[in-house]
Amino acid sequence: xxxxxxxxxxYRDLEAISQYLRRVDQGSDLVALGxxxxxxxNCYGLLKFLALFPNPWQNHFRxxxxxxxxxxxxxxxxxxxNISRSTWRVKQVLTMETSCLETGSQLLRYCFESLWEARxxxxxxxxxxxxxxxxxxxxxxxxxxxxxxxSLSPSILAGLAEKSSDLVNLMPVSNADAQLLYQLDCVSxxxxxxxxxxxxxxxxxxxxxxxxxxxxxxxxxxxEFKEAYVFEPQRKAAIAYFNVQISQNSSQPHQLxxxxxxxxxxxxxxxxxxxxxxxxxxxxxxxxxxxxxxYQPEREECLExxxxxxVEHTLLMSRSVWHKLREVKQEGLQLSDxxxxxxxxxxSPIPTRFSPFAQGSQNLPLEIPEKSQHDSSNDPSxxxxx
Numbered sequence: 001x002x003x004x005x006x007x008x009x010x011y012r013d014l015e016a017i018s019q020y021l022r023r024v025d026q027g028s029d030l031v032a033l034g035x036x037x038x039x040x041x042n043c044y045g046l047l048k049f050l051a052l053f054p055n056p057w058q059n060h061f062r063x064x065x066x067x068x069x070x071x072x073x074x075x076x077x078x079x080x081x082n083i084s085r086s087t088w089r090v091k092q093v094l095t096m097e098t099s100c101l102e103t104g105s106q107l108l109r110y111c112f113e114s115l116w117e118a119r120x121x122x123x124x125x126x127x128x129x130x131x132x133x134x135x136x137x138x139x140x141x142x143x144x145x146x147x148x149x150x151s152l153s154p155s156i157l158a159g160l161a162e163k164s165s166d167l168v169n170l171m172p173v174s175n176a177d178a179q180l181l182y183q184l185d186c187v188s189x190x191x192x193x194x195x196x197x198x199x200x201x202x203x204x205x206x207x208x209x210x211x212x213x214x215x216x217x218x219x220x221x222x223x224e225f226k227e228a229y230v231f232e233p234q235r236k237a238a239i240a241y242f243n244v245q246i247s248q249n250s251s252q253p254h255q256l257x258x259x260x261x262x263x264x265x266x267x268x269x270x271x272x273x274x275x276x277x278x279x280x281x282x283x284x285x286x287x288x289x290x291x292x293x294x295y296q297p298e299r300e301e302c303l304e305x306x307x308x309x310x311v312e313h314t315l316l317m318s319r320s321v322w323h324k325l326r327e328v329k330q331e332g333l334q335l336s337d338x339x340x341x342x343x344x345x346x347x348s349p350i351p352t353r354f355s356p357f358a359q360g361s362q363n364l365p366l367e368i369p370e371k372s373q374h375d376s377s378n379d380p381s382x383x384x385x386x
Contacts, residue, residue, distance in 0.1 A: 002068050004103070006110045009063035009075070014041050016072050020096050033077065033092050035221070036061060064110060066103050073097045076107035078115070081122060083202045088115060090123040093135065104135045112321050120196055121319045126312055133315070141317040144192055146294040149311040150303050151253070152272075154285040160276035160306065167270045169231040173241075178204040180238035181229065188259050190295055196318045222248040226278055230267060239264045244275050246282055254279060256290040258299075265298035272306070 014037055021034050040061060066074035075094040081087040090111070095103045112121070123141065125132050152160075171177070181204040186194055206214070218224060223245055230240040238261075245255040256275060260267055279288065289311065292299040 004073070004106055005067045006064055006106060007067065009065055011041075011044050013065055013072060013075075014044075017075060017094075020072075020094075033094070036077075064107060066107055068097075071097070074103040074107055076104075076111060078111055080118075081197060082199050084198065084200065085117045086198050087120045087122060087196065088118040090121060093132070100131050101135055101138060104132075105139055108135075108139045118321060120198065121321065122196060122316065124314050124316050126314050128312075136317055140319045142319070143315045144196060144318050145316040147314045147316055148292050148294075148300065149314065150290055150292060150308045151311045152276075152288040152290075152303075152306070152308050154287060156306060156308065157276040157279055157288055160273050161280045163273045165270045165273040165277065167230060167267075167274050169233065170228050170274070171231050173227045173229055175205045177229065177238065178202070180231070181241055184229070184238040184241055184259055184261060187261060221252075223252075224248070224282075230264075230271075232264075237261075240267045240271060242271055242275060244278060244288075246279060246284075247286055248282070248284060253286050254288040256288055258290055260299070265302075268299055268302040272302070 018034065018037055021037075061077070062079060063075060063077045065072055073096050075092070075096075077091040078088050079091055081089045088111075090108070093104045093107060097103075112118075121141070123136060124147065125136060127133070173181070178201050182199065182201045185199060185204070189197070214225075225243060225245055227241070227243040229238045229242075231237075232239045240261060241259045243257040245257075247254055258268075258271065260271070275288070290303075292303065293316075
């Protein structure tokens with residue numbers, strides 16, 4: 001029986017994976033994987049050097065491969081979803097030669113057992129991919145939300161850009177606004193999703209190293225980011241946030257990340273108009289893609305009114321992992337061993353405040369001496385002596 005070996009991805013594996021991707025029909029997820037592998041191949045030496053030191057992007061691309069008889073048969077790519085790394089996302093499970101269920105399950109179980117800091121795993125899968133969906137269900141993943149991917153054509157964006165946007169209090173994003181964005185993120189999600197993603201205030205802050213890495217990635221991929229949030233002065237809260245990823249490459253559409261407070265869903269229209277006006281300032285004529293969840297009916301209604309196109313339907317799935325802690329016998333002296341040498345020592349009673357001797361000198365005896373039988377000074381039978 002051939003033994004399957006699962007190990008971290010190495011440089012010599014990149015060429016074999018790239019050849020496989022060129023042979024198969026590539027969807028949007030495989031195209032993204034191919035771009036990441038190309039970036040990894042060109043910057044492999046630099047990334048390996050940076051991995052020797054703590055840095056914020058050392059876990060951004062973590063992949064493991066399955067190998068049989070020195071031949072690759074599968075790959076899994078994972079990355080942390082939050083800064084505490086309590087939630088991890090399965091980005092891709094790729095099987096090349098053998099059964100999807102067998103090899104994919106081995107790769108997933110390896111991630112579950114090796115990444116101890118992960119308490120929750122999430123992933124997104126197209127509902128039309130029956131084999132992949134069966135793989136995830138077999139390994140304990142359950143759906144928590146239905147997602148719909150939308151596309152706004154360049155003609156729709158041009159029509160929206162001609163309208164007037166009455167957005168007020170549109171503010172730029174900085175680290176000082178992390179608390180406001182965190183509160184907006186919490187109120188915009190159901191409690192189950194809020195627990196799964198487990199985000200904190202630090203997840204909405206960007207340090208110097210993060211900004212440097214993001215600028216390098218934007219330069220490499222030919223993209224530019226524009227982000228802002230809408231501030232409500234009366235409530236002193238952020239009520240909407242958007243991050244639009246403008247692509248300079250003609251093969252990649254623009255991407256929009258949008259968060260709106262449930263009590264201010266009327267902002268969908270003005271925000272889309274504002275984003276369309278921003279995109280028109282760039283020469284590329286590409287569609288804009290964004291996502292809506294089944295708990296956001298107002299967003300889907302707004303997109304239907306502007307004739308946006310549904311691209312695909314996906315499931316957001318999650319799985320919890322609880323690692324059993326090993327029972328280790330404590331070393332050193334135990335409490336029972338320490339008490340063996342202790343013995344009770346008889347002591348005289350300590351007078352209380354109710355004792356007649358409590359008000360006297362501290363040198364008084366603690367016990368009253370018994371009357372001697374030879375003491376006849378107080379014997380009434382002897383009578384009174386002068």
